[in-house]
Amino acid sequence: MSLLSILGVLSSAIFSGTSLLYSTLGETIHQRSGIVNLGLEGVMLISASSGFAFTALTGRPYLGVLVAAIAGGIVNLIFGYLVINRKANQLASGLALMFFGFGASALIGKSSVGMKIYPLPRLSLPWIANLDVLYSSLFKFDLLIYLAIPAAFCVWWLLFKTRWGLGLRAVGENADAAYASGRNPMRIRFQALLLGGMLAGLGAAHLSIAYTMSWSEHMTAGRGFIAVALVIFSKWHPLRAIGGALLFSGAVAFQLLLQSSGVKVSPFLLDTIPYILTLLILIIWGGTRKNAAPAGLGRVYYGGQK
Amino acid sequence: MFRKNKILLILTTLILVVSMLAACQAAPEPTEEPVTEEPETEEPVETEETEETEEAEVEEPETEVVEEETEEGPCLIIGALHGGPINDAGYNQAMHESVMKIKENIPCVEIIEAENVPEEAGATTTMQNMIDQGAKMIIATAFNHQYPALELASQYPDVVFEHAGGWEMSQNFANFFGEPPETWYIMGTAAGLMTETNKVGFVAAFPLGWTNTFINAFTLGAQSVNPDIETIVAFTFDWADSAKEADTTNSLINQGADIITMHVDSPSTVISTAEERGVYSIGFQSNAAQQFAPENWISGIGYTLGDTLTWLASSVMDGTWEPIFLRCGIGDGCMEMAPFGPNVPQDVQDQVLQVKDEVEAGDIVVFEGPIFAQDGTVVVPEGEVLSTEVMGSVDWFVQGVTGSPK
Numbered sequence: 001m002s003l004l005s006i007l008g009v010l011s012s013a014i015f016s017g018t019s020l021l022y023s024t025l026g027e028t029i030h031q032r033s034g035i036v037n038l039g040l041e042g043v044m045l046i047s048a049s050s051g052f053a054f055t056a057l058t059g060r061p062y063l064g065v066l067v068a069a070i071a072g073g074i075v076n077l078i079f080g081y082l083v084i085n086r087k088a089n090q091l092a093s094g095l096a097l098m099f100f101g102f103g104a105s106a107l108i109g110k111s112s113v114g115m116k117i118y119p120l121p122r123l124s125l126p127w128i129a130n131l132d133v134l135y136s137s138l139f140k141f142d143l144l145i146y147l148a149i150p151a152a153f154c155v156w157w158l159l160f161k162t163r164w165g166l167g168l169r170a171v172g173e174n175a176d177a178a179y180a181s182g183r184n185p186m187r188i189r190f191q192a193l194l195l196g197g198m199l200a201g202l203g204a205a206h207l208s209i210a211y212t213m214s215w216s217e218h219m220t221a222g223r224g225f226i227a228v229a230l231v232i233f234s235k236w237h238p239l240r241a242i243g244g245a246l247l248f249s250g251a252v253a254f255q256l257l258l259q260s261s262g263v264k265v266s267p268f269l270l271d272t273i274p275y276i277l278t279l280l281i282l283i284i285w286g287g288t289r290k291n292a293a294p295a296g297l298g299r300v301y302y303g304g305q306k
Numbered sequence: 307m308f309r310k311n312k313i314l315l316i317l318t319t320l321i322l323v324v325s326m327l328a329a330c331q332a333a334p335e336p337t338e339e340p341v342t343e344e345p346e347t348e349e350p351v352e353t354e355e356t357e358e359t360e361e362a363e364v365e366e367p368e369t370e371v372v373e374e375e376t377e378e379g380p381c382l383i384i385g386a387l388h389g390g391p392i393n394d395a396g397y398n399q400a401m402h403e404s405v406m407k408i409k410e411n412i413p414c415v416e417i418i419e420a421e422n423v424p425e426e427a428g429a430t431t432t433m434q435n436m437i438d439q440g441a442k443m444i445i446a447t448a449f450n451h452q453y454p455a456l457e458l459a460s461q462y463p464d465v466v467f468e469h470a471g472g473w474e475m476s477q478n479f480a481n482f483f484g485e486p487p488e489t490w491y492i493m494g495t496a497a498g499l500m501t502e503t504n505k506v507g508f509v510a511a512f513p514l515g516w517t518n519t520f521i522n523a524f525t526l527g528a529q530s531v532n533p534d535i536e537t538i539v540a541f542t543f544d545w546a547d548s549a550k551e552a553d554t555t556n557s558l559i560n561q562g563a564d565i566i567t568m569h570v571d572s573p574s575t576v577i578s579t580a581e582e583r584g585v586y587s588i589g590f591q592s593n594a595a596q597q598f599a600p601e602n603w604i605s606g607i608g609y610t611l612g613d614t615l616t617w618l619a620s621s622v623m624d625g626t627w628e629p630i631f632l633r634c635g636i637g638d639g640c641m642e643m644a645p646f647g648p649n650v651p652q653d654v655q656d657q658v659l660q661v662k663d664e665v666e667a668g669d670i671v672v673f674e675g676p677i678f679a680q681d682g683t684v685v686v687p688e689g690e691v692l693s694t695e696v697m698g699s700v701d702w703f704v705q706g707v708t709g710s711p712k
Binding site: 213 | 395548560
């Protein structure tokens with residue numbers, strides 16, 4: 001194992017962790033407002049396919065990212081109509097949204113399968129550009145990667161340092177009490193869903209437009225669910241989500257390194273390392289009163305008409 | 307309080323289930339990989355015969371075309387179904403283009419095509435539908451299509467079924483396919499001549515018999531021109547998880563590989579990623595892969611079964627069709643080498659083309675003993691040749707491969 005391969009694990013963790021981080025942040029926001037969206041996988045697929053299709057058609061990756069974010073926001077608003085206005089069960093609606101996403105994304109992305117796009121440009125920092133190309137290409141990131149950690153801080157600031165964030169968390173804990181103190185739980189939940197969907201859309205855009213430079217059906221391959229798991233893992237805190245996303249994708253990169261360095265362990269077993277690690281950490285951390293889930297998570301808010 | 311716990315419980319359970327599912331996706335379901343196993347049931351002698359007759363008969367339908375076109379309706383309706391999208395720049399695109407070649411060669415045929423039919427149940431209804439529309443020939447190109455097609459073949463004795471890469475046979479069910487191992491050997495020599503680090507990366511989906519055979523053939527080819535070569539292998543455990551493919555490609559490059567090749571459904575992510583990192587790449591499945599590496603492309607191999615399928619279709623039309631276990635290689639035009647990239651020096655090109663000629667002429671036999679496995683045991687003794695029957699169940703890597711084959 002050389003220096004290059006160890007730095008490579010770090011680089012891979014950053015590259016593939018970015019899409020996870022954005023979607024985890026998105027899910028954190030609306031879970032904080034009391035809404036579980038298990039359909040994140042579907043939201044990501046629709047964003048990834050529409051962003052990719054737009055980029056393939058117009059050749060403008062940055063606009064493609066924007067389209068993906070908007071698509072994510074819109075899909076989440078549809079979900080919001082179901083669970084907020086129609087008061088449907090969140091878990092069931094989320095799963096339905098996921099299957100909707102499978103079909104809709106396949107339709108949107110159909111004509112752009114196998115297309116070559118101009119991906120999101122990778123920009124080099126000055127002192128890294130001077131290194132050997134093998135090393136410099138490790139840390140030549142696109143704009144979405146540079147913005148990922150600032151985005152996490154931004155979400156943290158929004159949730160914990162602003163009045164809007166206070167209201168949002170209040171709605172997530174107890175919507176009736178928040179209503180009594182003059183907040184509009186329905187509006188806040190819609191806002192949370194819109195913002196969360198757009199963040200998930202950014203994550204999906206990074207996956208299709210920047211990292212893999214391709215679209216294929218089911219390309220998120222469970223990353224939407226991993227993001228939901230990471231929300232619990234990071235105990236509904238946006239800054240801990242950074243660690244969670246890096247740890248998970250770092251584990252994926254690490255097991256690939258083990259596979260290709262000739263370790264005499266079955267690759268089938270090595271491939272499960274990231275998932276086992278996630279399970280172990282969830283088990284070890286357990287739940288504490290201080291870091292518990294928002295009390296109103298998954299609850300339907302009936303408004304005045306009880 | 308109780309409610310909250312319940313919701314959390316449900317949520318955690320769901321996530322556990324999903325993570326388990328994700329982790330356990332090891333069950334290889336090669337929707338588009340008909341090459342997974344294929345114990346040959348017939349002697350290769352048969353194959354030779356077909357090739358000769360092919361040359362003679364392929365021209366024939368074209369004279370018929372003129373007569374048929376004046377008549378109302380198509381002269382033959384062909385139903386073709388694929389496991390994935392036909393524009394994937396990979397296996398499905400190669401198969402789609404082969405099927406379309408029939409239409410090009412025999413304009414009076416009508417082709418009904420269905421894509422994204424990965425499952426057995428879907429395949430049955432799709433083929434049933436095609437037969438209801440008057441199809442007299444069915445071409446099924448995905449691994450999972452074999453048994454549904456065989457089942458329908460017994461129900462419709464007047465419809466001819468051809469499956470890509472299968473092994474079952476009946477009186478109206480047969481199969482056809484290219485022979486990739488020898489072409490992998492040729493690609494190996496190209497890699498062996500081009501590498502500077504003596505490390506070549508191979509991104510594979512699953513450690514299946516045929517994939518292992520490809521990796522071995524590739525490595526043997528590379529070793530024939532460069533004995534110090536090391537092939538590093540890593541598996542993604544999915545035929546089409548492009549993010550994992552990007553992770554894997556990067557991981558292999560970080561291990562020092564300066565050439566990347568792959569055996570997954572679509573070459574697009576692997577080859578784009580290699581190009582982005584400034585590393586050479588070699589394509590497989592469809593030669594459309596070259597578009598993803600304008601700079602650092604070495605070469606590639608794709609399936610080009612158009613003429614073979616044309617010949618099969620024409621034999622269905624004139625009633626001379628017979629079930630044959632058909633395998634044809636690069637010399638028969640069933641596989642094709644992609645053009646070299648702009649950075650491949652002329653002397654390397656010449657050397658690779660010479661190896662190609664020798665393979666086509668049969669002077670090079672890829673799996674000729676003695677061949678040693680990673681741990682040094684003899685897997686093919688001196689004087690023997692690895693038979694095609696066992697290539698589909700190879701669970702060893704040759705010396706010089708880093709990675710675990712099972």
